[in-house]
Amino acid sequence: MKATRFLVPAAGGVALGALLLPGTALADTTVSPPTTPVGGTVVLTATGCNPKSGDAIFRVTGPDRDQNVRSTTAAAGGGLSAELFTAGFTLGTYTVAATCGDGTPDGSATLTVTPIGGAEAGGRAGDDGVGTMATGATLLATALGGAVILARRRRHAVTAATH
Amino acid sequence: MRAYRLGRLLVAALAVAGLALVGAGATRLPVRPPQPDGTAAPHRTVPAPHLPPLPRAVPVEVRIPAIDVRAPLVSVAADAAGALEVPPLDRPAVAGWYRLGVSPGETGNAVLVGHVDSPAGPAVFFNLGRLRPGDTIEIVRTDARLVRFAVLGVEAYPKDRFPTDLVYGPGDAAGLRLITCGGRFDGDSGEYVDNLVVFASRAA
Numbered sequence: 001m002k003a004t005r006f007l008v009p010a011a012g013g014v015a016l017g018a019l020l021l022p023g024t025a026l027a028d029t030t031v032s033p034p035t036t037p038v039g040g041t042v043v044l045t046a047t048g049c050n051p052k053s054g055d056a057i058f059r060v061t062g063p064d065r066d067q068n069v070r071s072t073t074a075a076a077g078g079g080l081s082a083e084l085f086t087a088g089f090t091l092g093t094y095t096v097a098a099t100c101g102d103g104t105p106d107g108s109a110t111l112t113v114t115p116i117g118g119a120e121a122g123g124r125a126g127d128d129g130v131g132t133m134a135t136g137a138t139l140l141a142t143a144l145g146g147a148v149i150l151a152r153r154r155r156h157a158v159t160a161a162t163h
Numbered sequence: 164m165r166a167y168r169l170g171r172l173l174v175a176a177l178a179v180a181g182l183a184l185v186g187a188g189a190t191r192l193p194v195r196p197p198q199p200d201g202t203a204a205p206h207r208t209v210p211a212p213h214l215p216p217l218p219r220a221v222p223v224e225v226r227i228p229a230i231d232v233r234a235p236l237v238s239v240a241a242d243a244a245g246a247l248e249v250p251p252l253d254r255p256a257v258a259g260w261y262r263l264g265v266s267p268g269e270t271g272n273a274v275l276v277g278h279v280d281s282p283a284g285p286a287v288f289f290n291l292g293r294l295r296p297g298d299t300i301e302i303v304r305t306d307a308r309l310v311r312f313a314v315l316g317v318e319a320y321p322k323d324r325f326p327t328d329l330v331y332g333p334g335d336a337a338g339l340r341l342i343t344c345g346g347r348f349d350g351d352s353g354e355y356v357d358n359l360v361v362f363a364s365r366a367a
Contacts, residue, residue: 115261119276121249121279139178
């Protein structure tokens with residue numbers, strides 16, 4: 001009984017602490033879309049930041065980058081957002097961590113910068129035999145036409161000889 | 164009469180040459196790679212076994228018993244234009260691992276790429292379109308681990324509508340994506356119009 005009395009409040013306290021501690025706050029930063037081909041534009045949003053507290057700063061860190069992006073607009077769903085253009089980014093996964101204008105962290109999210117499009121993974125010869133066959137068919141058609149002309153001429157010649 | 168004979172000779176020569184070219188062309192017609200039947204849902208959610216993610220390690224070989232593939236892997240990244248590199252065409256039996264992504268067995272989707280064919284004929288991933296859900300793909304890594312994946316599905320996508328997020332996007336578990344070319348071969352561009360993607364999840 002004593003154990004129960006101790007455990008229930010303790011568990012509640014741990015849960016409350018998890019909600020209140022800044023380090024364990026729910027991730028309020030989003031990247032949309034979270035995956036983009038290099039050169040694409042993504043929208044960074046810090047939904048937990050109050051625009052009245054000033055601009056949010058998104059810190060983008062990754063393979064060879066440590067860059068701060070300042071929020072430019074109030075997000076439609078609340079918070080602040082900024083666009084990030086990924087031209088020149090090294091491919092890989094980046095972490096985007098937001099800090100609100102009042103200095104409080106607003107969680108983090110990941111951004112994956114990928115190759116553009118699919119893969120050119122076919123390597124057969126451009127001349128696949130169709131062109132050769134087409135040339136052959138043209139020659140055959142010409143030969144057939146010539147044979148018809150020759151047959152007609154021969155028939156005319158025979159007819160003329162018998163009259 | 165002499166002109167008539169010359170005409171006959173010319174017609175015969177044209178016919179012989181035409182037949183020879185048609186025959187030669189027919190022997191060079193490439194075999195079309197198998198295409199997925201589209202019945203499988205490639206990115207469906209399946210109850211994956213609870214497997215702890217593996218640490219990063221370079222994969223060195225891919226094995227796909229259902230289509231008799233056993234191929235070494237080389238690391239690939241992207242070219243200057245940002246497109247995915249492919250293994251050298253003079254080694255059509257080799258597949259590539261996209262080293263800027265996760266390795267097979269880590270959390271996320273590892274990506275392999277291989278040629279469907281080469282000037283010499285079918286290449287390492289020629290028969291990917293034959294794979295069916297449940298088929299096994301095995302990856303050997305430098306840490307001596309053998310990682311098994313089960314095929315979820317195979318899908319063809321036009322290259323200009325490549326599903327970047329489904330292939331490279333993050334995942335909660337270890338996944339595998341195999342990419343090659345497929346669909347119609349465009350003689351003008353010298354390329355296939357589609358990419359064929361195999362979706363697989365870790366099985367062991």
